[in-house]
Amino acid sequence: MPDRVFRDRRDAGQALAGLLDRYRGRPDVVVLGLPRGGVPVAFEVARALGAPLDVFVVRKLGVPGREELAMGAIASGGVIVINEDVVRGLLIGQDTIQRVAEEEGRELLRREQAYRDGRPMPELAGKRIILVDDGLATGSSMHAAIVALREHQPERIVVAVPAAPKSTCQQLEAIADEVVCATTPAPFLAVGASYWDFTQTTDEEVRDLLRAAATSIPAGKAEPTVNETDVIRSAAIQTEDGVPSDDVLFDLVGDAHFVLLGEATHGTGDFYAARAVMTRRLIEEKGFRAVAVEADWPDAYRVNRYVRGHGSDADAEEAMRGFQRFPTWMWRNAVVLDFVGWLREHNDRIAEERSRTGFYGLDLYSLYRSIDEVITYLDRVDPAAGQRARERYGCFDHYGTDDGQTYGLAAAMGAGDTCEEEVVDQLVDLQRHAAEYGRRDGLLAADEAMYAEQNAKVVKNAAEYYRSMFSGRALSWNLRDRHMAQTLEAVRDHLTGQHAEPAKVVVWEHNSHLGDARATEMSARGELNVGELVRERHPDDCVSLGFTTYTGTVTAADDWGGEAQRKWVRPALPGSVEEQFHEVGQKEFMLSFRRSARAAEILRSARPERAIGVIYRPDTERQSHYFRARVSDQFDAVIHIDDTRAVEPLERTAVWETGEAPETYPFAV
Numbered sequence: 001m002p003d004r005v006f007r008d009r010r011d012a013g014q015a016l017a018g019l020l021d022r023y024r025g026r027p028d029v030v031v032l033g034l035p036r037g038g039v040p041v042a043f044e045v046a047r048a049l050g051a052p053l054d055v056f057v058v059r060k061l062g063v064p065g066r067e068e069l070a071m072g073a074i075a076s077g078g079v080i081v082i083n084e085d086v087v088r089g090l091l092i093g094q095d096t097i098q099r100v101a102e103e104e105g106r107e108l109l110r111r112e113q114a115y116r117d118g119r120p121m122p123e124l125a126g127k128r129i130i131l132v133d134d135g136l137a138t139g140s141s142m143h144a145a146i147v148a149l150r151e152h153q154p155e156r157i158v159v160a161v162p163a164a165p166k167s168t169c170q171q172l173e174a175i176a177d178e179v180v181c182a183t184t185p186a187p188f189l190a191v192g193a194s195y196w197d198f199t200q201t202t203d204e205e206v207r208d209l210l211r212a213a214a215t216s217i218p219a220g221k222a223e224p225t226v227n228e229t230d231v232i233r234s235a236a237i238q239t240e241d242g243v244p245s246d247d248v249l250f251d252l253v254g255d256a257h258f259v260l261l262g263e264a265t266h267g268t269g270d271f272y273a274a275r276a277v278m279t280r281r282l283i284e285e286k287g288f289r290a291v292a293v294e295a296d297w298p299d300a301y302r303v304n305r306y307v308r309g310h311g312s313d314a315d316a317e318e319a320m321r322g323f324q325r326f327p328t329w330m331w332r333n334a335v336v337l338d339f340v341g342w343l344r345e346h347n348d349r350i351a352e353e354r355s356r357t358g359f360y361g362l363d364l365y366s367l368y369r370s371i372d373e374v375i376t377y378l379d380r381v382d383p384a385a386g387q388r389a390r391e392r393y394g395c396f397d398h399y400g401t402d403d404g405q406t407y408g409l410a411a412a413m414g415a416g417d418t419c420e421e422e423v424v425d426q427l428v429d430l431q432r433h434a435a436e437y438g439r440r441d442g443l444l445a446a447d448e449a450m451y452a453e454q455n456a457k458v459v460k461n462a463a464e465y466y467r468s469m470f471s472g473r474a475l476s477w478n479l480r481d482r483h484m485a486q487t488l489e490a491v492r493d494h495l496t497g498q499h500a501e502p503a504k505v506v507v508w509e510h511n512s513h514l515g516d517a518r519a520t521e522m523s524a525r526g527e528l529n530v531g532e533l534v535r536e537r538h539p540d541d542c543v544s545l546g547f548t549t550y551t552g553t554v555t556a557a558d559d560w561g562g563e564a565q566r567k568w569v570r571p572a573l574p575g576s577v578e579e580q581f582h583e584v585g586q587k588e589f590m591l592s593f594r595r596s597a598r599a600a601e602i603l604r605s606a607r608p609e610r611a612i613g614v615i616y617r618p619d620t621e622r623q624s625h626y627f628r629a630r631v632s633d634q635f636d637a638v639i640h641i642d643d644t645r646a647v648e649p650l651e652r653t654a655v656w657e658t659g660e661a662p663e664t665y666p667f668a669v
Contacts, residue, residue, distance in 0.1 A: 005163070005183055005524050005606050005628055008197040009037065009134050012162035012182070013044025015606040015628060018575025019180050020130060020160060024049045028155065030122055031130045032056040034145060035111060036201040037191075038133035041162060043209045045132055053213035054122050055115050055206065056131065056149065058141040059104040061097070063090060071097065073141045074104050075148035076112060076121070083140060115206050119214075124152035131157060131176075135191030136164035139172055146175050163194035163524065182606075183628060185524035186474070194524055228602045229583045235596035236589035242274030242547070242641050244590050246285070249278060252592055252637055253286060257492070257504045258534055258542035262511035262635070265569075265612035266327065267555030269647035271547045272335035274639065279506045280342065283357050287504055289495050291343075292360045292488055294509040295331050297458050298369045299323050300361025301451055307343040308356050310444065316340040317650065325365060327614040329555050329564050329649035337650060353443050354498045360491050362484040362509070362530075367404040367462040370455040371396065374430070377452040381437050385429065392426045393459070395419035408466025423463055427456040443498065450494045454487065474526040481513060485533040511546045511635075512611050512627075519633035520609075531634075546635040548610070550582040552644035553659065556616035566646045566659035570618050576608040577631055581640040588641045593632040600632035607631070 006012040023029045029051040033042030039055060046053035061072040063086065071092055072082040080101055087097070112121075129149060136142055142159060149157055158178040165188040169181040183194060192198035237248055244252075253259055259282060263271040282288040293300060299322035305311030306319035313319035316337055323331040340359070347356040371393045378386035395417050399407035410416035430453055438449035461483040468476040488507065495503035507514065509530060512522070517529040534542050551571045555564055572578030581589075593600035608622075609629040617624045631638060649656060 004196045005194045005521055005630075006196065007604065007606075007630075008195060008199075009040035009201070010044055011605050012134065012195070013041040013132075014048065016041060016132070016160055016162055016180070016182050017045045017048035018607065019182060020045060020049060020158070021574050023051070023128065023130065023158075026051070026128065028126065029128045029130060030054065030124060031132060032145075032149075034058055034131070034133040034141060035115060036203065036206050037135075039206045039209050040201055041134050042130075042132035043213055045130060045160065046213055049130075051130070052122060053210065055112070055210065056145050057108050057111050057115075058145045058148075059108045060141060061100050061104055063092065064096060064100065070138065070140045071100075073144035074101050074108060075141075075144040076108065078105065079144060079148035079151065081140065081144040081147055111203070114203060115210060117207065117211070124149065124154050127154050128156045129154045129158065130160055132160050134162060135194060136161050136168050136172075136181075137188070137191060139164070139168040142172060143175065146172070163191060164188070183521050183524050185521075185526075187526060229580065231598050231602055232580065232591065233584045233586070235591055235599035236584060236586060237592060237595075239274075239588050239590050239639060241277070242270050242588060242639050243277045244639075246281060248590070248592070249281060250286065252545070252594070253282065253543050256541050256543045257502050258488075258507065258538055259288070259505075260507045260509070260514040260531060260534065260542065260544040262509065262514040262544070262546040264511050264546070264548050264610060265554045265556070265616075266330050266510060266614045267564075267612070267616075267647050268547075268549060268552070268644045269333075269335060270549070270552075270641050270644040272333065272647050274547070274641075275508055276335055276339040276342075279339070279508075280346075282504075282506055283343075283346065288357065288506050289355070289499065289503045290358045290360055290491055290505040292362050292491055292505050292507045293331070294363055294484070294513065295323065295361035296325065296363050296366040296369065297361045297454055297487065298366050298373050299325075299331070300359055303340055304359045307340060307347055307359050308353070309344070309347060316344065320650075326561050327557065327564065328651065329647060330614065332650045333555075334648040334650065358491075358495070360487075362487045362507075364458050364462045364465055364480060364483045365404070366458055367407070367466065368396070370458040370462065373455045374426070374452055374459065377448065377455075378430075381440070382433065385433065388429060389426055392422040395422045396463075404462060404466040405469065407463070408469050411463075411467045413470070418467065419463055423456075423460040427453075427460050430456045446498070447494075450490070454490060457486075457490075458483075477527050477529075481527075481529045482533065484509075484513070485530045485537075488530070488534070489537075510611070510613065511609075512613075514544055515546050515629070515634035516544070519631075520629040521606075521627040543637075544635045545637045545639065546631075548578050548581060548638060548640045549644040550578050550640075550642045553646040554612055554616060554644075555646040555649060555656065556612060556614060558617070559615060562615075563653060564649050564651075564656050566656045567616050567618070568660045568662045569612070569616075569644070570621060572610060573608060573622060573626065576610060576626065577603070577629070578610055578640075580607070582642055584640075586642070588639070590637060590639045592637045594636060603632040604630050 031046040031051045031053050033039035058075045060070045063069045063071050071086045074080050156177045159176045160180040162182045164181045166184040173179045261275045302322040303319050306313045411418045434449050438446040465479045514531040517532045606628045608626040
């Protein structure tokens with residue numbers, strides 16, 4: 001299925017090996033796979049690390065009559081681990097346990113002999129054991145394996161699995177020396193849910209892999225593989241300042257009506273600048289009529305009025321003063337200022353109002369701003385309706401006018417009104433009269449009616465979002481991205497109605513919103529995103545392009561609401577997408593996965609990918625900023641800029657001016 005993280009066990013093993021690179025080439029490392037499914041994963045780990053491979057057999061002790069329920073496990077060496085909760089809960093007697101253990105013990109011995117072709121188990125005393133399975137659920141079999149391995153007195157036991165519940169990984173940390181879980185899906189449904197292909201591994205395949213490992217991987221030496229860097233280098237397309245030539249760009253876009261331009265951080269000037277240049281070309285040469293960005297609807301609409309020649313703002317900077325919510329530098333920066341100024345000049349050259357290009361926000365954080373905008377609009381066009389809106393939205397009055405979290409916490413905890421009925425009633429009321437309001441004064445009135453209706457939708461969805469923030473990340477994330485996708489559709493439909501032909505829209509958001517979530521670890525956490533939703537609805541009518549960087553500087557804060565700082569971006573982690581692109585040895589380049597099937601196949605393996613939002617915490621970089629992704633399924637194309645620079649905020653503080661010095665290695669003089 002397309003929403004799984006790993007293609008198959010081989011792909012999972014290659015991804016897992018990247019997290020174990022510190023053990024590469026060590027003569028004291030032995031990789032043990034739990035048959036049968038763990039062996040293909042372990043084979044790839046052993047090959048990448050240049051370590052010997054063997055099996056460690058564990059058999060589940062199933063409850064008689066309910067064999068799928070484990071009451072324990074038995075491992076090589078005859079070690080038995082019992083699940084006391086199951087045994088006590090089902091009143092299972094010792095004689096039953098012994099009988100099942102003897103049966104499984106005979107099968108365990110048969111498998112050991114069959115898999116090894118008569119070879120003895122390798123010497124494990126004093127070794128660093130990497131114990132691999134294709135995934136864990138309860139972890140009972142792995143628990144038994146660890147206990148049994150302790151009898152062999154190894155130096156260290158490292159548990160390594162592609163997927164497992166976070167709770168299981170934490171439980172194993174109490175008995176293993178190290179636990180490496182590549183992904184921890186939440187909710188965890190089953191091990192197979194993390195794989196496209198989870199075909200059962202046969203005994204013959206296990207034997208073949210063990211024979212191949214024994215004959216092709218001398219200890220301490222990794223088997224030679226295809227030089228992936230050379231393949232990527234040969235597929236690299238030249239760019240200038242992150243922008244491909246018009247021929248390449250227009251060939252990639254084709255006739256698509258949705259072009260999604262991502263970013264690996266919310267604070268890299270190179271990404272903003274490249275998107276601005278490409279968007280200009282798409283507006284001028286391909287007829288795009290809207291730029292939709294990851295910003296609040298009312299703040300961006302103030303810019304929209306300005307670039308279309310309406311409103312009272314005197315210049316671009318004044319039009320952008322609505323962006324006051326943290327993080328202001330996302331939109332109040334030098335690149336966006338130049339782009340907004342250019343867009344106004346471009347539109348001024350176009351006489352027909354409906355052919356001008358607009359600027360729209362997709363986000364939903366503006367609960368109270370949108371309430372004010374709905375009331376202000378209705379007071380102007382229908383005072384009676386304005387009074388009804390004021391009364392309905394009065395439900396929020398006693399929560400203050402913060403960013404909505406006070407309301408969300410109180411409503412979620414049952415300490416206040418949810419205001420659900422009121423916001424729905426107001427939206428329905430406004431929608432019922434929207435057509436009437438929109439016909440009163442031509443095109444501008446229709447725009448303002450759409451603006452007000454969308455604000456009412458923001459209030460409804462923002463209220464639900466703030467309540468969901470206290471119920472789990474996946475729920476709130478999905479509400480937000482569904483709202484952004486719905487807003488994108490609403491903008492496109494509104495402009496299409498004005499043009500009598502499908503409108504074309506460029507979208508600027510973070511990679512994590514625009515890259516297809518089904519090709520990333522996000523889907524294992526139950527999360528979707530705008531990129532996935534747009535691809536589902538317009539599979540042949542959209543193009544997504546992501547950006548990556550290896551190092552440089554970024555504008556970001558230490559914590560939410562913190563001051564903007566110019567921070568040094570640490571070099572990407574070993575085994576990551578960014579490091580692989582760095583190895584290409586070019587300052588910048590583009591990969592179009594439609595043009596290069598070989599590069600696409602290489603980058604279809606799950607690898608760590610970096611995502612820096614408005615907060616950057618380099619001290620916990622792997623946990624805070626990396627997730628696994630199949631890049632060529634995530635995007636249609638990627639632009640890599642190896643060394644990037646921070647975006648310049650319009651309000652440059654002293655701490656931003658000073659910046660953060662890159663780490664250097666001490667040396668004597």
